[in-house]
Amino acid sequence: MDIIACIKRVPDTSEADVVKIDPSQKDIEKDRLAFKINDWDEYVLEAAVQLKEKLGGTLTAVTIGPKEWDEVLRRALAMGADSAIRIDQDVSADDPHIVAIILDKVIRRLPYDLVLFGAQSEDFGSGHLGAMVAEILGIPHATLVINLEAEEKKIHVQRELEAGTLQSYTIDLPALLTIHTGINQPRYISMGGIRRAMQKELQVMSLSDLGLSLDALTPMVKLEEMRLPPKGKEAELITGAPEETAGQLAKILKDAGIF
Amino acid sequence: MTLTNFRYGDVIHRCFRCGYCKFPINWMDVNNCPAYARFRMETYSCGGRLWLTRAWLEGEIEWSDHLADILYSCTACKNCEVKCPLSFNIDILNMMIAAKSEMVERGEIPSAAKEFLENIQRQGNPYGTSREKRDEWMEGTGIEAYQGQEYLYYVGCVGSYDTRGQETARLLGKVLQKAGVSFGVLGNDENCDGNEVRNLGEETLFEMLAEDNVAQFQGLGVQKIVTLSPHSYNAMKNDYPGFNGVFDVLHYTQLLQELIRNGGLDVSGGYNAKVTYHDPCFLGRWNEEYDAPRAILRAIPGVQFVEMARNRNGALCCGGGGGNFYLDLLGGSEDSPARRRVREACETGANVLAVACPNCLTMLEDAVKAEGLENKLTVRDISEIVGEACVIK
Ligand code: SF4
Numbered sequence: 058m059d060i061i062a063c064i065k066r067v068p069d070t071s072e073a074d075v076v077k078i079d080p081s082q083k084d085i086e087k088d089r090l091a092f093k094i095n096d097w098d099e100y101v102l103e104a105a106v107q108l109k110e111k112l113g114g115t116l117t118a119v120t121i122g123p124k125e126w127d128e129v130l131r132r133a134l135a136m137g138a139d140s141a142i143r144i145d146q147d148v149s150a151d152d153p154h155i156v157a158i159i160l161d162k163v164i165r166r167l168p169y170d171l172v173l174f175g176a177q178s179e180d181f182g183s184g185h186l187g188a189m190v191a192e193i194l195g196i197p198h199a200t201l202v203i204n205l206e207a208e209e210k211k212i213h214v215q216r217e218l219e220a221g222t223l224q225s226y227t228i229d230l231p232a233l234l235t236i237h238t239g240i241n242q243p244r245y246i247s248m249g250g251i252r253r254a255m256q257k258e259l260q261v262m263s264l265s266d267l268g269l270s271l272d273a274l275t276p277m278v279k280l281e282e283m284r285l286p287p288k289g290k291e292a293e294l295i296t297g298a299p300e301e302t303a304g305q306l307a308k309i310l311k312d313a314g315i316f
Numbered sequence: 317m318t319l320t321n322f323r324y325g326d327v328i329h330r331c332f333r334c335g336y337c338k339f340p341i342n343w344m345d346v347n348n349c350p351a352y353a354r355f356r357m358e359t360y361s362c363g364g365r366l367w368l369t370r371a372w373l374e375g376e377i378e379w380s381d382h383l384a385d386i387l388y389s390c391t392a393c394k395n396c397e398v399k400c401p402l403s404f405n406i407d408i409l410n411m412m413i414a415a416k417s418e419m420v421e422r423g424e425i426p427s428a429a430k431e432f433l434e435n436i437q438r439q440g441n442p443y444g445t446s447r448e449k450r451d452e453w454m455e456g457t458g459i460e461a462y463q464g465q466e467y468l469y470y471v472g473c474v475g476s477y478d479t480r481g482q483e484t485a486r487l488l489g490k491v492l493q494k495a496g497v498s499f500g501v502l503g504n505d506e507n508c509d510g511n512e513v514r515n516l517g518e519e520t521l522f523e524m525l526a527e528d529n530v531a532q533f534q535g536l537g538v539q540k541i542v543t544l545s546p547h548s549y550n551a552m553k554n555d556y557p558g559f560n561g562v563f564d565v566l567h568y569t570q571l572l573q574e575l576i577r578n579g580g581l582d583v584s585g586g587y588n589a590k591v592t593y594h595d596p597c598f599l600g601r602w603n604e605e606y607d608a609p610r611a612i613l614r615a616i617p618g619v620q621f622v623e624m625a626r627n628r629n630g631a632l633c634c635g636g637g638g639g640n641f642y643l644d645l646l647g648g649s650e651d652s653p654a655r656r657r658v659r660e661a662c663e664t665g666a667n668v669l670a671v672a673c674p675n676c677l678t679m680l681e682d683a684v685k686a687e688g689l690e691n692k693l694t695v696r697d698i699s700e701i702v703g704e705a706c707v708i709k
């Protein structure tokens with residue numbers, strides 16, 4: 058089975074107070090942030106590698122971004138991807154439709170039975186890139202996949218909905234899936250593995266290599282402004298011995314009409 | 317699947333499961349391997365781990381989550397090395413670390429260990445808190461950035477980020493200021509020392525951290541280092557020379573002992589308490605420094621010093637080594653080593669349990685709460701006791 062995994066690099070924003078809006082008001086300040094692979098994409102790579110280990114075939118990892126984005130491809134190569142392609146273009150601020158058009162062009166050049174995306178990204182979180190690419194490629198897709206089992210020409214998947222409700226589908230290949238966290242337990246990628254992956258080749262392509270130019274790609278939606286949420290009311294910390302704090306807490310709850 | 321790169325294939329069979337590795341220096345107890353003490357099963361002792369590793373090596377058992385938990389519950393406390401009667405004891409801990417390395421290379425490690433290592437890759441500390449917050453502990457202390465002072469004060473991750481660790485980091489800084497020691501810190505440019513990374517079997521990440529730290533220290537012209545944590549002390553003293561990083565490394569208790577001895581630090585303010593002392597593994601068994609902390613305590617007026625039954629190279633580990641202060645594979649039971657240890661401290665009649673390691677401090681303080689001993693026993697770092705004795709508020 059030939060698999061293509063589309064992955065991305067995101068800033069580590071697990072602590073909200075390190076996030077600041079830059080002067081353009083269209084992006085966050087990134088220069089002092091640490092970066093990582095998008096959480097969902099770790100599960101994508103693990104699912105892809107497990108399928109490859111079971112069924113053979115090839116695994117190609119694809120990303121679109123500047124040089125630093127190589128690091129997510131190195132992780133993919135360390136995990137067992139056979140090849141990696143980076144489209145050298147910063148599209149982080151562009152609308153997903155433009156990204157989808159570029160990915161369509163890359164994917165069409167490669168052999169594939171299955172294309173995998175993360176269900177969403179940690180930074181912009183639109184969650185519709187995978188579905189858009191499937192539409193442009195003209196292949197069936199399923200989103201939020203939490204279980205998958207592949208056969209020669211079809212794939213059985215389960216999607217996870219609200220409250221853990223599961224939907225099962227059997228889909229003919231080629232197909233595209235967006236993968237949900239929890240589908241597997243992504244393995245640890247050792248630094249030794251990443252160092253060895255430095256020896257593997259990583260292909261870099263430009264938009265013109267794909268017959269595209271950015272000017273000709275018109276966005277469907279345009280970002281107007283980014284802004285941090287207004288500060289909520291300060292939290293109140295009650296300190297002291299439990300005998301006193303319990304009483305204080307009870308009073309606050311009572312005054313608020315909770316009991 | 318068998319282990320592919322295991323270096324100890326020809327010696328691991330020498331363990332004959334005598335079980336000596338579970339004892340302290342005498343025969344008073346069988347519970348001196350913290351993981352064995354927690355689970356009371358041979359599998360969790362050094363000998364058990366070696367036999368499991370050998371079975372894995374020879375293809376008799378497969379890797380499993382459970383096998384990974386058993387290996388990672390070793391805190392690298394070195395009790396087994398001190399106690400095993402065979403000459404191969406110099407390598408038994410390395411064998412367990414090598415088995416962890418094999419798991420690291422396959423990517424099959426406990427999820428908390430994965431998180432720990434990825435956080436260090438990304439933010440230079442196991443908590444995953446931003447690198448930009450590493451210097452928050454020193455706010456308002458007036459401690460200077462390192463720029464050629466006599467000592468680099470290396471704080472480490474627990475001292476930089478853990479609330480309780482930060483308190484000791486600040487107090488040690490103030491004590492050094494009071495003694496007029498010329499020192500500076502790295503602030504946000506400080507990175508993980510890698511000691512636990514090595515014990516978790518992530519050799520390449522450890523090498524990268526050691527190389528980067530050595531290059532940074534040399535670039536700044538550092539010659540002498542004083543560390544808050546025995547873990548940093550161990551890595552910098554014993555491992556960094558292998559990366560061409562030869563520095564004059566001191567644990568802070570060694571520097572304070574010297575300052576008190578030569579009159580550079582006045583502790584006449586005293587500290588009135590009955591105090592016992594818990595030897596941190598990376599100061600004690602790993603580096604055989606048992607005297608400096610005791611000498612400090614004995615030099616402070618008002619301190620009535622008592623030993624616990626298990627002390628010096630027979631001390632029971634707090635259970636925090638090998639990354640277990642974060643992985644927490646040994647927690648959640650009254651048999652958890654930290655809880656056993658605070659009960660032992662109470663038996664001496666001491667009302668203060670002194671430590672010289674921020675990991676031990678947080679582990680044992682939590683254990684005091686879990687045991688409900690708050691009214692009987694307080695855990696204090698020696699830096700805090702000295703701070704009080706030289707009247708720092
Ligand atoms: S490691 Fe040494 S002390 Fe422990 S069981 Fe084996 S031979 Fe005995």
Ligand code: SF4
Nearest residue numbers: 349390391393394396
């Ligand atoms: S190093 Fe400590 S925890 Fe590990 S096996 Fe030896 S005695 Fe047990």
